[in-house]
Amino acid sequence: MPEYSFDIEHAAPSSTKASACSVEPGSVKDMSEILHILGSTQMPFAVKGGGHATNPGFSSTRGIQIAMRRFNETKVNSASGTVEVGAGLTWDQVYATLALTGVNVVGGRMTGVGIAGLMLGGGYSYKTSQYGLALDNIAGYELVLPNGTVICVTSNDDDLWFGLRGIVTKFILKSHPQSDIWGGFLFYAENQLDAVKNALVEFQQKNDTKASVGVSLSYSSGQLSLLSLFFYDGPTSSGVFGDFLAIPTTGGNVSTMSFFDLIQNMGPLFGTNGLRQFCESIPVIHYSPALFDTFVNQTKLWGARLSPLDKNMTLSSALEPFDKGLFSHGSGSAYLPDRSHAVFPSVVTAQWSNASLDETMAIALRNMSKTINAAALADGQNVSHAAAYGNYALFGRPLEDLYGGNVERLRKIRAAIGPEDVMGLAGGWKF
Known part of the structure; x- marks a missing residue:
């Protein structure tokens, strides 16, 4: 099936695995229900945004492949000076939408790079010297917790804001003026x-x-x-x-x-x-x-x-x-x-x-x-x-090479938010 092939495909073949099946959630409700099922059955899974990860098994699996591509909206909010971007988009898709708006966001530097992967990793940008990392320009994000609960995380949510981990379905990003x-x-x-x-x-x-x-x-x-x-x-x-x-x-x-x-x-x-x-x-x-x-x-x-x-x-x-x-x-x-x-x-x-x-x-x-x-x-x-x-x-x-002395706090956050370790069934850096 072309949908399955697209869902498991990564930019580098070394990162692609033939999963048992793929699923494309179309809403946060879908994502919540999928995560609940995976947790209750202890089924290994992976979450793929743009598919640009080069570490095998980080966004691919032999279990259930979750493809985020239906979270694909970009909305400019001039009043708040923000842009909402779906976690299934790539940066070039976002830039194409913003091209005629006069605003831009701090994001990826090449085509094909996914929104979520860059953000969750920190995110270096052409604009980083001006505005910081991509994660420094997040105003909020929509998160599906391991128990299926959907919340909007802001700087008021101390631990979740600090950790920025999990299945994010939408980012709210600070916008900046953009000329040629x-x-x-x-x-x-x-x-x-x-x-x-x-x-x-x-x-x-x-x-x-x-x-x-x-x-x-x-x-x-x-x-x-x-x-x-x-x-x-x-x-x-x-x-x-x-x-x-x-x-x-x-x-x-x-x-x-x-x-x-x-x-x-x-x-x-x-x-x-x-x-x-x-x-x-x-x-x-x-x-x-x-x-x-x-x-x-x-x-x-x-x-x-x-x-x-x-x-x-x-x-x-x-x-x-x-x-x-x-x-x-x-x-x-x-x-x-x-x-x-x-x-x-x-x-x-x-x-x-x-x-x-x-x-x-x-x-x-x-x-x-x-x-x-x-x-x-x-x-x-x-x-x-x-x-x-x-x-x-x-x-x-x-x-510790990535997070230094923050590792212990991240482990405590994981234990508090996901004591059943549902996210441990997925790939990526393990806490």
Whole structure:
């Protein structure tokens, strides 16, 4: 059945499982009844929004697959300055609806990413330096509790607001004005590594919260390629990207465009193309020249080791600087146990086709993470307890790596709200 295939499908085949069946709740009442049945029968289940999770079993199952795609409304409330978004939408669907409204929300940076997954994990955005994480811009959300009760959670609900876990059917997000933006992407040859490195190091000193840059290092078929992504929340870039724009390129385009067009243009750059995919989170405090070199060396080293095993293998590292005040826009959330200083959510990613190499790829990413983390420590960065980003983190990491000292409180919240541990039947990070 096409509905079943759509319901279980994920962006990466490594995250897809053939469930016993799928169900598409069409209302919160449906969701409540489904959850009650699953709890009473102790049936394993999974909840899928956009299907972008790269950890197997996090939003897929051999049991009952719940597909949230019917929670698909977007409503702008000008009076309250908020936007209601259904948890089954992807960010590009939301941006398409908002394109002509003059407002926008803090959300995902590429096509296909689901609302719920990004929000529940924390959510880094092109607008994070201005407005904080996506979760910092939540005004409320509709939640189905493990016992089937439906509630609207606000900042007055201390524990649930702090935890932001469970089956969310709708988010109420703060809106912000949106004009045309300036952005795009540029490719560079490997002989421009030093120039890109210097531009990235200098960019971190700019202190322009409207500007966002990402640098991707990708190894495939014996070659290292470089890609820079640019976003400026205004129709001109004010010269903040001058160091990057002075570097000779091999392709790409930057210009003034709508925010929605930017997201659409970026989409093809980060698709899985039907390949398996794992990611691993590497939090750093800043990108020094030495740390940049470590990312390059590790990408080339492990890329050269893995390429002979799979002709479709690509190994990449993404470096994502933000403004130093990015965590000052919110407080009291489970993710980010320490908001006192900035942490940048770097990520290493492997893509390949042969399923027998899954464990090999996971081991490689963990080794890369360990080496780069050690390099950050040697660089004088206090990252021993820096929070990994849950939406990038590879399965198997201790909860303390993501939530630090908040783990114990989260376990108490889970025990109080769901003593029968119904949510333990689902995937994801286990409390």
